[in-house]
Amino acid sequence: METVTARPALLALDWGTSSLRAFLxxxxxxxxxxxxxxxxxxxxxxxxxxxxxQAFAALCGDWLAGRQDSLPVVAGGMVGSAQGWREAxxxxxxxxxxxxxxxxxxxxxxxxxxxxxxxxxxxxxxxGTADGVPDVIRGEEIQIAGALADHPAWxxxxxxxxPGTHSKWVAIRDGRIxxxxxxxxxxxxxxxxxxxILGRLMPEGxxxxxxxxxxxxxxxxQAARESRPGDxxxxxxxxxxxxxxxxxxxxxxxxYLSGLLIGHELVSGTARMQEALDGDIPLLLIGEGALCRRYxxxxxxxxLKPAAEIGNTxxxxxxxxxxxxxxxxxxxxxxxx
Amino acid sequence: METVTARPALLALDWGTSSLRAFLxxxxxxxxxxxxxxxxxxxxxxxxxxxxxQAFAALCGDWLAGRQDSLPVVAGGMVGSAQGWREAxxxxxxxxxxxxxxxxxxxxxxxxxxxxxxxxxxxxxxxGTADGVPDVIRGEEIQIAGALADHPAWxxxxxxxxPGTHSKWVAIRDGRIxxxxxxxxxxxxxxxxxxxILGRLMPEGxxxxxxxxxxxxxxxxQAARESRPGDxxxxxxxxxxxxxxxxxxxxxxxxYLSGLLIGHELVSGTARMQEALDGDIPLLLIGEGALCRRYxxxxxxxxLKPAAEIGNTxxxxxxxxxxxxxxxxxxxxxxxx
Numbered sequence: 001m002e003t004v005t006a007r008p009a010l011l012a013l014d015w016g017t018s019s020l021r022a023f024l025x026x027x028x029x030x031x032x033x034x035x036x037x038x039x040x041x042x043x044x045x046x047x048x049x050x051x052x053x054q055a056f057a058a059l060c061g062d063w064l065a066g067r068q069d070s071l072p073v074v075a076g077g078m079v080g081s082a083q084g085w086r087e088a089x090x091x092x093x094x095x096x097x098x099x100x101x102x103x104x105x106x107x108x109x110x111x112x113x114x115x116x117x118x119x120x121x122x123x124x125x126x127x128g129t130a131d132g133v134p135d136v137i138r139g140e141e142i143q144i145a146g147a148l149a150d151h152p153a154w155x156x157x158x159x160x161x162x163p164g165t166h167s168k169w170v171a172i173r174d175g176r177i178x179x180x181x182x183x184x185x186x187x188x189x190x191x192x193x194x195x196x197i198l199g200r201l202m203p204e205g206x207x208x209x210x211x212x213x214x215x216x217x218x219x220x221x222q223a224a225r226e227s228r229p230g231d232x233x234x235x236x237x238x239x240x241x242x243x244x245x246x247x248x249x250x251x252x253x254x255x256y257l258s259g260l261l262i263g264h265e266l267v268s269g270t271a272r273m274q275e276a277l278d279g280d281i282p283l284l285l286i287g288e289g290a291l292c293r294r295y296x297x298x299x300x301x302x303x304l305k306p307a308a309e310i311g312n313t314x315x316x317x318x319x320x321x322x323x324x325x326x327x328x329x330x331x332x333x334x335x336x337x
Numbered sequence: 338m339e340t341v342t343a344r345p346a347l348l349a350l351d352w353g354t355s356s357l358r359a360f361l362x363x364x365x366x367x368x369x370x371x372x373x374x375x376x377x378x379x380x381x382x383x384x385x386x387x388x389x390x391q392a393f394a395a396l397c398g399d400w401l402a403g404r405q406d407s408l409p410v411v412a413g414g415m416v417g418s419a420q421g422w423r424e425a426x427x428x429x430x431x432x433x434x435x436x437x438x439x440x441x442x443x444x445x446x447x448x449x450x451x452x453x454x455x456x457x458x459x460x461x462x463x464x465g466t467a468d469g470v471p472d473v474i475r476g477e478e479i480q481i482a483g484a485l486a487d488h489p490a491w492x493x494x495x496x497x498x499x500p501g502t503h504s505k506w507v508a509i510r511d512g513r514i515x516x517x518x519x520x521x522x523x524x525x526x527x528x529x530x531x532x533x534i535l536g537r538l539m540p541e542g543x544x545x546x547x548x549x550x551x552x553x554x555x556x557x558x559q560a561a562r563e564s565r566p567g568d569x570x571x572x573x574x575x576x577x578x579x580x581x582x583x584x585x586x587x588x589x590x591x592x593y594l595s596g597l598l599i600g601h602e603l604v605s606g607t608a609r610m611q612e613a614l615d616g617d618i619p620l621l622l623i624g625e626g627a628l629c630r631r632y633x634x635x636x637x638x639x640x641l642k643p644a645a646e647i648g649n650t651x652x653x654x655x656x657x658x659x660x661x662x663x664x665x666x667x668x669x670x671x672x673x674x
Contacts, residue, residue, distance in 0.1 A: 122582070133560070133575040134582045166534075166574065182574045187533055195532045196524055197503075223470070224567065230605030232569045233598065237503065237519045238470040245459070245471045261570065268567030 008032060009328050011060060011071050012318035013115070015079035016139055017042050021314070022059050029149075029319040029331045035059055041078045041085075052085040053110050061111060068112040072327035074318050076118040076142035080105070085115075090122035090136060094176035097145040097317070101324035118142055118321055123179050135182050139314075140168045146317030147286055147310055148175060154307075158282045159273040161306070163262075163291045165190070169269040171276040179276050183265040189258060198236065198257065201243035206251035214297070216252035220259025221301045224267055232264055262298045270304060282307035345369060346665050348397060348408050349655035350452070352416035353476055354379050358651070359396050366486075366656040366668045372396055378415045378422075389422040390447050398448060405449040409664035411655050413455040413479035417442070422452075427459035427473055431513035434482040434654070438661035455479055455658050460516050472519050476651075477505045483654030484623055484647055485512060491644075495619045496610040498643070500599075500628045502527070506606040508613040516613050520602040526595060529573065535594065538580035543588035551634070553589035557596025558638045561604055569601055599635045607641060619644035 009027040013020065018040035024033040037059050044051030045058070064071060080088035088105040103119045120138030140162050148155045155175040162168040165186035171178045193199040208216075223235055239257045242248040248256060274280065283299075285292045285306045292309045299306060322328050346364040350357065355377035361370040374396050381388030382395070401408060417425035425442040437455045444452045457475030477499050485492045492512040499505040502523035508515045530536040545553075560572055576594045579585040585593060611617065620636075622629045622643045629646045636643060659665050 133572075134578050134584065135574070136578055136581060181571050182578075183570045184533070184535075184574050185570050188570050188573075191528045191532045195528045196521070198521075227566045228605060228608060229564045229566055229568070230561065230601040230603070230608075231566070233520045233522050233525050233602055234518050234605060234609075235470075236525075237472070237521050241471050241473055241519075244473060247471065264567040265570055266567070268565060268571060271565060271567075272571075 008063075008067070008071060010319060010322050011063060011073045012315055012322070013056075013060075013073070013075035013079065014077055014139070014142070014314040014318065015075050015084075016040050016077045020055055020059060022063075023315040023318070024063055025315060025319055027328065027331065029316055031315050033063075034315075041081070041083055049085065052079070052107075056109060056115075057111055064111050064113060071113070072322060073109075073113050073115045074118070074322045074325070074327065075115050076314065076318055076321065077139035080117040080119060081138055084117070086117060088117045088119035090138075091119045091141075093121060093123045093180075094173070094178050095121045095141060096148075096176040097320040097324040099176075100141060100145070100321055101326075104321075104325060116322070116325055116327065118318075121177055121180075123177075123181075125179070135180060137168055137170070137180060137182070140170065140180075141177060142317035142321060143286055143313045144170060144172070144177060144317065145320045146313030146315065147284065148172065149316055149320045150310075150313060151284075151308070154282060154284060157277055158284060158307075159270075159277065160284050160286055161269060161295065162286045163295045164287060167265055167269075169273055171273055173277065181269065181272055183269060185261050185265045189261050192236065192239075192257065193254060198239045198253075201240060201250055202253050203250050208249075208251040208255065212249075212252055213255045216248055216255040217259035217294075217297070218301050220256040220261075221263035221266075221298045222259075224260050224263025225302055227264065227267065232260075235260055258294070259298060259301075262295060263302070266295070266298055266302055266304070270302075285309045286313065287311075345400075345404075345408060347656060347659050348400060348410045349652055349659070350393075350397075350410065350412035350416065351414055351476070351479070351651040351655065352412050352421075353377050353414040357392055357396060359400075360652040360655070361400055362652060362656055364665065364668065366653055368652050370400075371652075378418070378420055386422065389416070389444075393446060393452075394448055401448050401450060408450070409659060410446075410450050410452045411455070411659045411662070411664065412444075412452050413651065413655055413658065414476035417454040417456060418475055421454070423454060425454045425456035427475075428456045428478075430458060430460045430517075431510070431515050432458045432478060433485075433513040434657040434661040436513075437478060437482070437658055438663075441658075441662060453659070453662055453664065455655075458514055458517075460514075460518075462516070472517060474505050474507070474517060474519070477507065477517075478514060479654035479658060480623055480650045481507060481509070481514060481654065482657045483650030483652065484621065485509065486653055486657045487647075487650060488621075488645070491619060491621060494614055495621060495644075496607075496614060497621050497623055498606060498632065499623045500632045501624060504602055504606075506610055508610055510614065518606065518609055520606060522598050522602045526598050529576075529594065530591060535573065535576045535590075538577060538587055539590050540587050545586075545588040545592065549586075549589055550592045553585055553592040554596035554631075554634070555638050557593040557598075558600035558603075558635045559596075561597050561600025562639055564601065564604070569597075572597055595631070596635060596638075599632060600639070603632070603635055603639055603641070622646045623648075623650060625649075
């Protein structure tokens with residue numbers, strides 16, 4: 001660990017449903033210190049505003065002491081939702097850091113600082129679009145701003161696939177979020193294994209052989225590739241019948257279901273993005289490493305290839321948001337420019 | 338209620354996961370008395386065999402008193418599963434009442450009667466079939482035997498759609514079950530509304546205007562019609578975004594989700610059956626009235642039309658099963674022949 005010499009220029013909060021992450025950054029956007037707590041907006045130490053104040057003070061109070069006038073504070077994620085500290089209503093597509101800054105809201109904290117809270121983004125498809133249903137993101141727009149700042153070559157036209165509880169597929173054009181679609185893949189996997197009959201044949205904590213697990217996963221992905229409209233609620237039942245008929249050992253049923261659900265998301269997501277962006281476009285995987293590798297493996301099985309896998313770009317995105325809001329000057333050099 | 342004059346010829350048990358239904362039938366297959374209890378195989382009054390004995394004695398003990406030698410007893414449904422009283426391993430397709438009888442197992446009850454337990458049916462697709470995964474039914478094969486006995490005109494070639502927690506789509510040819518597919522539509526609806534984020538915006542017990550509910554349901558069905566492979570885990574998220582953006586009032590979100598899931602099942606199920614049976618075939622809806630009407634409405638929106646809606650044909654099916662097993666002579670006349 002090297003000693004922090006740069007004077008901190010920004011305190012950035014990535015405040016989601018289940019965790020609060022805080023980043024102290026210098027004027028070039030480099031993280032000089034970071035901390036995290038489990039005080040996500042659904043797990044605050046007290047109800048209401050007091051809960052937000054306490055969580056913020058517990059994590060960042062000492063960082064701010066004596067710096068209230070010199071250290072701008074920004075926040076993104078569910079902290080700006082209707083259940084957050086203060087609601088920052090959704091910005092519309094096309095959206096970039098500039099638009100997020102224009103539609104941000106402020107919260108005056110008891111610690112003596114004003115926090116700039118980023119809005120989420122609403123995609124409202126044009127009338128006549130196939131399913132014609134709006135979609136929303138909150139938190140991912142910040143990660144995207146970070147990814148585009150780090151990798152400007154992808155700003156012209158690219159697709160960002162962001163696996164998770166609610167995966168997001170985001171079409172980027174001219175440096176802005178043009179459209180996106182949410183897939184409830186992670187949550188569907190969780191509720192089916194925890195609360196449906198499909199979980200009954202799955203043993204708790206059974207460790208599967210890695211090669212066998214990969215084969216079962218691949219079999220699920222291939223079933224997704226062969227699927228036709230409406231097939232999913234039939235295909236997931238295979239997780240039960242393959243177990244009942246002992247064609248797959250119990251410890252591999254989860255891998256099959258995972259491959260099936262991720263495969264369905266990839267089949268639909270890539271088709272949707274190709275349509276949104278008129279043809280083949282670089283696909284970037286953004287998110288937690290193990291999950292990105294799982295998606296990368298499924299893509300390989302489907303004959304697809306991500307242009308890159310990227311880790312957490314939220315700090316860099318919050319930095320760009322702060323620049324767009326005029327809280328700090330533009331960085332003179334970008335880390336991975 | 339007319340007095341029971343006919344001498345009972347058969348005691349038939351429809352014993353599922355959540356209920357036990359008993360039917361006393363005459364020699365023509367007419368139900369002369371019936372009873373039900375909540376002692377499904379997952380809700381027995383005691384663990385193990387004792388639970389089955391107690392549930393059976395509580396519901397049927399007095400019916401059997403003094404008739405142990407003259408009243409054959411048959412049972413179908415989950416009572417024959419691996420978690421049942423005794424396992425009756427799956428019969429293979431093509432399957433009819435005769436094959437069910439050939440592969441039935443017996444249980445000797447403490448009440449002094451031998452119960453003939455019907456097997457379920459396994460469909461094992463030929464190698465090279467698209468998804469190539471086996472499927473199973475247990476209980477529906479009995480209902481189908483009943484439906485075909487009541488309506489012999491449909492035996493040559495038809496499709497039976499049986500909506501429920503696990504809906505079954507069954508291809509019938511030459512009086513036998515040729516193939517089938519399970520759709521977890523009902524369970525998917527239940528786990529999503531109860532355990533996922535989609536349920537959070539749905540008010541408890543809110544009554545919706547019937548016409549508005551039908552419109553929301555139709556909108557879900559139409560979204561299913563427009564869907565492409567893999568779209569479901571994206572489309573279900575609309576249940577949240579339509580609520581968040583107030584495009585649908587909270588009390589209608591369940592109807593939208595119901596239409597979406599039933600629509601997906603219908604799109605896939607009808608395509609699958611047309612392929613299995615080489616073209617357009619009469620589609621019969623079998624099951625509980627309100628649910629069949631919901632499916633019938635979705636079919637209407639999709640421009641489909643069921644040839645008939647049929648109620649509970651389990652008693653009639655158990656009667657056919659008993660005839661096939663040689664426990665009772667063939668009926669001289671059929672009720673709706």
